[in-house]
Each structure stands twice: as structure tokens, then as C-alpha cells.
Amino acid sequence: MTHLQPTPDGWEVKAQSASGTEHSLLARHVILACPAPAQARIVAPVDNEASEALHGIPYGPVVVVCTAWSKGSWSIDPEGFGVLLARNEAQRIGGIDGVLGMLFTSSIFPDHTHSDEVLIRTILGGSIAPEIFEASDQELIARARRAAAICLGPERKPPNMIRVYRHPAGIPQYRVGHPARVATVRAAETRHPGLYFIGNHLEGIGVKDCARAGLEVATKITARHPSDPLSPPMPVERSP
Ligand SMILES: Cc1cc2nc3c(=O)[nH]c(=O)nc-3n(C[C@H](O)[C@H](O)[C@H](O)COP(=O)(O)OP(=O)(O)OC[C@H]3O[C@@H](n4cnc5c(N)ncnc54)[C@H](O)[C@@H]3O)c2cc1C
Structure with a gap:
């Protein structure tokens, strides 16, 4: 995934495959589950505060x-x-x-x-x-x-x-100030409905913590939007 942009109905997501092909799709919900540096890059144009907080996780x-x-x-x-x-x-x-x-x-x-x-x-x-x-x-x-x-x-x-x-x-290292960085990221989720951050750099490093965080986000989305299936996403556009 390379870019994220808000649209009136949700988000436009851009991604590039290993062969260099660009993909673009529209989604109501986006869960960023990549490492902190990638999340920081992707979210920078949308929320600078969250991007800075993610950049601060060594x-x-x-x-x-x-x-x-x-x-x-x-x-x-x-x-x-x-x-x-x-x-x-x-x-x-x-x-x-x-x-x-x-x-x-x-x-x-x-x-x-x-x-x-x-x-x-x-x-x-x-x-x-x-x-x-x-x-x-x-x-x-x-x-x-x-x-x-x-x-x-x-x-x-x-x-x-x-x-x-x-x-x-x-x-990832949970250094002094980590809870404040996590709070900044969570505040960005409130500012941007439909955008979620998970991963071992936030609230637990073990596989079980990461699995639990994924389940919690999925549960939150389905509870808020019971008639809104998590998949399939909205129509996919492909450029050559
Ligand atoms: C050596 C080692 C041993 C460990 N041993 C244990 C253990 O015994 N028990 C335990 O519980 N935990 C262990 N851990 C910790 C645990 O494995 C990890 O913290 C956990 O698997 C991380 O899960 P994650 O989903 O956050 O990240 P990852 O599993 O790293 O997944 C992140 C994904 O994001 C993808 N990605 C990156 N950039 C982008 C982008 N721009 N767009 C889209 N996708 C992107 C990556 O390709 C990757 O697939 C260990 C970790 C290490 C390094």
C-alpha cells in the first residue's frame, strides 16, 4: 500500500504489486496493519500528528x-x-x-x-x-x-x-512516552472514521496481542456497521 486519501464515502487506497502494477480501490474501512514506519508514511498526508507519533516508535x-x-x-x-x-x-x-x-x-x-x-x-x-x-x-x-x-x-x-x-x-521498542504516542494514534482514528491502526508497535508485541488487536477492530467495525460486510471491498480500478 502506498497512498491513502479520504473520499466522501470512505477512503481511496493505492497499492503497488511486486511487479510494479498499480492498484486502486475504494473502501469504507481501512485497517493499517503494516509496521510503524510504513503506517507513518501512508498516513502523513492525512494526519500529520499520527504520522509523527508513529515515526517516533524506534x-x-x-x-x-x-x-x-x-x-x-x-x-x-x-x-x-x-x-x-x-x-x-x-x-x-x-x-x-x-x-x-x-x-x-x-x-x-x-x-x-x-x-x-x-x-x-x-x-x-x-x-x-x-x-x-x-x-x-x-x-x-x-x-x-x-x-x-x-x-x-x-x-x-x-x-x-x-x-x-x-x-x-x-x-519495536516501547520507550518512555509510548502511551502518549499510542493515544495520538487512537485520537487520529476518532478524527478519521473508518481508519484503524494495529500492529506489534502499538499495544502488544506478541503474536497473541496482534491477533487480539485484529479481532477487536473487526468486532468494532461489524458492531458499528452490522449490515456492512468487511469484504468484498467496493469496486476495484486497475491501471496497467
Ligand atoms: C525474531 C523474532 C522472534 C519472535 N518470537 C516470538 C514468539 O516466540 N512469540 C510471540 O508471540 N511473538 C514473537 N515475536 C513477535 C511477533 O512475531 C511479532 O511482533 C508479530 O508477528 C508482528 O505482527 P504484525 O502483524 O504486527 O507485523 P508483521 O507480521 O511484521 O506484519 C506486517 C506486514 O505488513 C506488511 N507491510 C509492510 N509495509 C507495507 C505496506 N506499505 N503496505 C502493505 N503491507 C505492508 C509486511 O509485508 C508484513 O507482512 C518475535 C519477533 C521476532 C522479530
């Missing part, structure tokens, strides 16, 4: 090291959800600075791999260790392997697969 960089192992690669095979490290804990242990935690992906999602394989997702960085983003892949992988060995025992076999994913704007 994001911490996150690196995810995904590894696949054969079972028996340590003295203990990982079971359960994973491990989260308290602030400064990684520094205290030593050699794993910047590690925020590990998700035992193969036990959370058993169908993601074979029964004789183990998947681990190690998360590093965030606002408490943003410098980790500059580390080399080799260094990040070494820290992820050390963290696994600390929890599960010395490594007996190397991983079968390693991938490193870097997210420069990974996790």
Missing part, C-alpha cells in the same frame, strides 16, 4: 540464526519451547554476548522437520545488544553454537544446516 535490530542438527548432537536433546536469557545473563555467562534466547523450533512445530532432526532458532541483538548486528556471520554462528552447548552439553556433531537472517528493524 525498532531494535534482530539477527536470527537457524540451525538443523541430528538428534544426539549434545548430551540432552532440546525439548519444550526454548530458553530466554534475562538481561545481562549472556554477558555474565560469557562468550554468548547478544544472545537473547533460543527457540526449539522442532518441538514447537514438530511437522517442520523429520523426527530424527532438531531445529533451533537462536535470536540475537535487540535494543540491549544492537551492536551484534555488525558481527560477521561466523561470529554469530559461533555464539549460537556456544549457547546451545551451554544449555544442552558439549557439541558431539556439527549442525547439518545453518542460515543467518538479519532484520534491521526487528522489534
Whole structure:
């Protein structure tokens, strides 16, 4: 989505597909569920106050090291959800600075791999260790392997697969003043009926918070407009 403009009956929304094709549609309700910087850009011509508030929400960089192992690669095979490290804990242990935690992906999602394989997702960085983003892949992988060995025992076999994913704007930060920024965004919803903002940068970072916010907006719209189905949208115009 690239542009948003009020019309007498609602909103005109413009979007561009990956191939560059432009789409335009008219809608009575628009729910912006993209990250704060995108919401700030889209809403700038409509509500400068909301745009400024959204621009004021910073994001911490996150690196995810995904590894696949054969079972028996340590003295203990990982079971359960994973491990989260308290602030400064990684520094205290030593050699794993910047590690925020590990998700035992193969036990959370058993169908993601074979029964004789183990998947681990190690998360590093965030606002408490943003410098980790500059580390080399080799260094990040070494820290992820050390963290696994600390929890599960010395490594007996190397991983079968390693991938490193870097997210420069990974996790939104609820800094001092966040409630005021959220209040400004909510006030914009009151000024512009039919426009809604949700996403992990507003009132809850977890997947369940995001799902709840989506459900709340859908419930609000259907309660206010019981005869107004959420879909399909009004006629779509396409330009080549
Ligand atoms: C490494 C990591 C691990 C995490 N682990 C957990 C966990 O274990 N449990 C948990 O509960 N939470 C976890 N979280 C947090 C949670 O996953 C996210 O906060 C949540 O999924 C974000 O949902 P969202 O809908 O706000 O944003 P997203 O899922 O990021 O969706 C935003 C969407 O907007 C789209 N978009 C961007 N710009 C535009 C535009 N201009 N127009 C239209 N669309 C646009 C994007 O393509 C994207 O699809 C984790 C987060 C990270 C980074």
C-alpha cells in the first residue's frame, strides 16, 4: 500500500504489486496493519500528528540464526519451547554476548522437520545488544553454537544446516512516552472514521496481542456497521 486519501464515502487506497502494477480501490474501512514506519508514511498526508507519533516508535535490530542438527548432537536433546536469557545473563555467562534466547523450533512445530532432526532458532541483538548486528556471520554462528552447548552439553556433531537472517528493524521498542504516542494514534482514528491502526508497535508485541488487536477492530467495525460486510471491498480500478 502506498497512498491513502479520504473520499466522501470512505477512503481511496493505492497499492503497488511486486511487479510494479498499480492498484486502486475504494473502501469504507481501512485497517493499517503494516509496521510503524510504513503506517507513518501512508498516513502523513492525512494526519500529520499520527504520522509523527508513529515515526517516533524506534525498532531494535534482530539477527536470527537457524540451525538443523541430528538428534544426539549434545548430551540432552532440546525439548519444550526454548530458553530466554534475562538481561545481562549472556554477558555474565560469557562468550554468548547478544544472545537473547533460543527457540526449539522442532518441538514447537514438530511437522517442520523429520523426527530424527532438531531445529533451533537462536535470536540475537535487540535494543540491549544492537551492536551484534555488525558481527560477521561466523561470529554469530559461533555464539549460537556456544549457547546451545551451554544449555544442552558439549557439541558431539556439527549442525547439518545453518542460515543467518538479519532484520534491521526487528522489534519495536516501547520507550518512555509510548502511551502518549499510542493515544495520538487512537485520537487520529476518532478524527478519521473508518481508519484503524494495529500492529506489534502499538499495544502488544506478541503474536497473541496482534491477533487480539485484529479481532477487536473487526468486532468494532461489524458492531458499528452490522449490515456492512468487511469484504468484498467496493469496486476495484486497475491501471496497467
Ligand atoms: C525474531 C523474532 C522472534 C519472535 N518470537 C516470538 C514468539 O516466540 N512469540 C510471540 O508471540 N511473538 C514473537 N515475536 C513477535 C511477533 O512475531 C511479532 O511482533 C508479530 O508477528 C508482528 O505482527 P504484525 O502483524 O504486527 O507485523 P508483521 O507480521 O511484521 O506484519 C506486517 C506486514 O505488513 C506488511 N507491510 C509492510 N509495509 C507495507 C505496506 N506499505 N503496505 C502493505 N503491507 C505492508 C509486511 O509485508 C508484513 O507482512 C518475535 C519477533 C521476532 C522479530
